[in-house]
Structures are given as structure tokens and as C-alpha cells.
Amino acid sequence: MGQRLYILDPIRLFAALAVVFYHFTAMPHQTWLLSEFTQFGYLGVPLFFVISGFVISMSAYQRSASKFAVSRLLRLYPTYWTGIIYTLIVVTFLTDERFGVRQILTNVTMLNVYFGEKNIDGVFWTLLQELKFYCCVFGLIVLGLFAKFRYWLSAWLATTYAYAIFQQPMFMGWFISPDYSAYFIAGVALYLIHSRIDVRFGNLVFFLVSPLAIERAYSIAPEFITAASARDQIAAAIIVAVMMAFLYGVARGWFNVAKNSAYFVAGGLTYPLYLIHNAAGKAIMQSLDWPEPVMISIAFSVTLIASYLIYRTVDVGLVPKIRNLIYSRLR
Numbered sequence: 542m543g544q545r546l547y548i549l550d551p552i553r554l555f556a557a558l559a560v561v562f563y564h565f566t567a568m569p570h571q572t573w574l575l576s577e578f579t580q581f582g583y584l585g586v587p588l589f590f591v592i593s594g595f596v597i598s599m600s601a602y603q604r605s606a607s608k609f610a611v612s613r614l615l616r617l618y619p620t621y622w623t624g625i626i627y628t629l630i631v632v633t634f635l636t637d638e639r640f641g642v643r644q645i646l647t648n649v650t651m652l653n654v655y656f657g658e659k660n661i662d663g664v665f666w667t668l669l670q671e672l673k674f675y676c677c678v679f680g681l682i683v684l685g686l687f688a689k690f691r692y693w694l695s696a697w698l699a700t701t702y703a704y705a706i707f708q709q710p711m712f713m714g715w716f717i718s719p720d721y722s723a724y725f726i727a728g729v730a731l732y733l734i735h736s737r738i739d740v741r742f743g744n745l746v747f748f749l750v751s752p753l754a755i756e757r758a759y760s761i762a763p764e765f766i767t768a769a770s771a772r773d774q775i776a777a778a779i780i781v782a783v784m785m786a787f788l789y790g791v792a793r794g795w796f797n798v799a800k801n802s803a804y805f806v807a808g809g810l811t812y813p814l815y816l817i818h819n820a821a822g823k824a825i826m827q828s829l830d831w832p833e834p835v836m837i838s839i840a841f842s843v844t845l846i847a848s849y850l851i852y853r854t855v856d857v858g859l860v861p862k863i864r865n866l867i868y869s870r871l872r
Contacts, residue, residue: 546735548791548798550808553592557811559585560664561818561844563765565826565837580773583765584758584780586667587724589815591788593671594728597678599736606682611867613675615860616812621668622649623855624816627847628662631821635828662820670718674725677717690733691742698726698750705753720761723754727785731792743792751785806852813851818844 563582566575601609625648632638640661647653648661651668660666681687701722704713713719727750733743758781763769766777790796798804825840 545800546791546797547800547804548796549592549596550804550811551798552791553589553811554807554814556585556588556592557815559583559588560815561822561841564664564819565822565840580766581777581780584777584784587721587754587758587781588784589667590670590721590724591728591731591785593674594725594730595732595735595792596728597674598729598732601678601682601687602732602736602738603688604682605871606679607871608868609682610679611864611871613679615864615867617651617668617672617675619860619863620812620851620855621651621816623851624813625649625661627817627851628821632824635824662816664815664819670721673717690729690739694726694729694742694746697722698746701726701750702753705756720757723750723757726750727754727788731788734789735792735794747789751782754785755782757781806849809852809856810845810848813856814844814848817847817851821847 559579559582561582562575562579563585565579567580567582597613600612604612625645629640629645633640643656644653644658644661647656647658648665651665651672653660654666654669678687681693686693697717700710700713701719703709704719704722718725727747730743730747730750733739734747755778759774759778762774762777766773787796822840822844825843826836829836829839831839
């Protein structure tokens with residue numbers, strides 16, 4: 542079924558760090574010398590989505606719907622709730638921003654946009670895209686269709702291309718992200734290649750969806766880069782093309798690393814680091830009247846320490862106990 546890919550953990554940490562430094566150093570008001578490079582850090586999000594397509598496929602294959610649901614919900618929510626608490630405390634203490642009870646309660650569900658409430662932290666928008674993907678996979682498992690990759694993945698690929706060209710079907714966004722589907726699809730295809738479940742079909746899907754993933758990177762660049770030039774858009778497309786080529790090599794086994802506990806920690810830090818860096822990190826920087834490099838260094842150090850503490854107490858300490866308790870009831 543393919544060798545375990547330990548390299549995915551440091552890749553995930555790299556993606557998270559790219560997003561962190563995008564938010565810390567590439568905002569319009571900042572003069573950080575590296576911002577010409579860090580302005581592309583938002584592309585860590587598509588990288589996350591590709592990895593998610595791979596990992597979720599691995600988690601779902603030959604697994605019951607109940608165990609898949611438990612594993613995914615426990616992966617998402619406890620750390621997310623801790624991140625919300627951390628963000629509320631830091632932002633409320635260091636800034637004048639305040640959050641209403643309705644906004645907080647709806648954010649706890651991750652479904653706040655359906656209630657017309659803003660995300661407590663802007664980066665939380667990606668979590669709903671992940672949750673939609675998880676729900677679709679869960680539905681496929683319940684229907685006994687998940688292992689029939691050729692059917693549902695072909696339909697998803699065709700629908701994604703149809704939406705990109707014709708903006709139809711208009712309801713696609715209700716259950717999966719049209720703009721980012723290409724990355725999830727690529728991840729599923731890479732899993733088929735790596736696991737050797739269906740290498741030929743995986744290759745076909747990957748090479749069909751990659752042009753769309755690259756085009757998406759070109760098209761959405763102005764949403765993330767202030768006054769994005771054509772050169773910026775082309776650079777974003779090239780970065781994603783290189784990313785896709787590298788991940789293909791990872792799936793084929795061309796790149797990997799030996800098992801190392803440090804990689805598990807790196808992978809474990811990724812989620813809490815992503816969750817708490819943006820609003821809270823910027824609040825820390827705005828509370829300081831020091832040179833920009835110093836403010837960035839302090840905000841990053843505090844965020845990294847807090848992320849490690851969340852990882853150790855929630856992901857390592859609490860979640861496994863809850864998971865074992867629930868699994869024992871499911872037997």
C-alpha cells in the first residue's frame with residue numbers, strides 16, 4: 542500500500558510557516574525586506590489542501606463511517622476550540638476589538654458563515670473548506686462508494702472543470718469548494734498513486750487536474766497580493782506548478798525521509814500554529830512600538846510556544862484519551 546510518507550509532516554510545517562510569514566511580513570503597510578517573497582506565502586493553503594486530499598483518503602480507505610467521523614472531528618474541533626479561546630483572550634486583552642456572543646457561539650461550530658457571522662480569525666475560512674471535504678468523504682463511506690474512486694473522482698473532476706469554465710453547476714459551492722477542488726482532487730489522485738490502489742487512474746486524474754490547479758493559482762493571486770501584477774500572477778502559477786511536481790515525486794517515492802520523532806512534532810505543530818498566528822499574532826505586534834523585525838520575532842516566538850503547548854496538552858494529551866473512549870463504545 543506504499544511506504545509511509547514521513548516527509549509530509551515537515552512539508553505541512555513549511556506550509557504553515559509560509560502562511561505565518563505571509564501574514565506577519567507581507568501586509569500592505571509593512572516594509573519588511575523579504576515581503577517580495579513572503580507575499581506568496583498564502584500558497585501554503587493550496588499546499589495544505591493537496592496534502593489533505595492525500596491524508597483524508599488514506600484515513601478513509603477501508604474504514605467505517607463512524608470511526609472516520611470520530612477521527613476527523615477530534616482532529617478538527619478540540620484544537621480549534623482551544624485556538625478560539627487563545628485568540629479571544631489575546632485579541633481582547635491587547636486590542637479594542639470585541640466579539641459578540643452570537644459570533645463566538647457560531648464560530649465554535651465552524652458554520653458561522655451560514656449564520657451571517659464573521660470568522661473570529663480570518664484564517665478560519667479554510668477550515669470550512671476542509672469540513673465540507675470531510676463531509677463529502679463521510680457521505681461516500683456511508684453509501685459504500687468511497688473505494689469506487691473512478692466514479693466519484695471522475696465526476697468531481699468534470700464538475701470542477703465545468704464550474705471553472707461555465708460557473709455551473711451553481712450549487713457546487715454548497716457542498717464543496719469550487720475554487721479549491723482542484724487541490725483536493727490532486728491529493729486524492731496522489732494517494733491512489735502512492736498506495737498503488739490505481740496508479741494509472743491516479744496519474745490520469747493528477748495530470749488532468751494540475752493545469753486547473755495552476756490556473757487557479759494565477760487567477761486568485763489578486764485576492765491575496767495587494768495590487769498584484771501580471772508578473773506576480775505568473776510567479777504564483779509557477780510556484781504551484783513546482784509544488785505539484787514536487788508532491789508528485791513524493792507520491793512516487795522519489796523523496797522521503799527516515800522516521801524521526803522531530804517530524805511528528807513538526808506535523809503536530811502545524812494545525813495550532815496555523816490557527817492562532819494571525820489575529821493574535823498581529824495583536825501582539827500592534828501592542829509593541831519597536832522595530833518591525835523585533836516585533837515580528839516576538840510575535841512569532843510567542844505564537845510558536847503557544848502552539849507547542851496546545852499541541853502537547855490537546856493533541857497529545859487530551860484527544861487520544863477521548864478517541865480511545867469513543868472507540869471502545871463503538872466496538
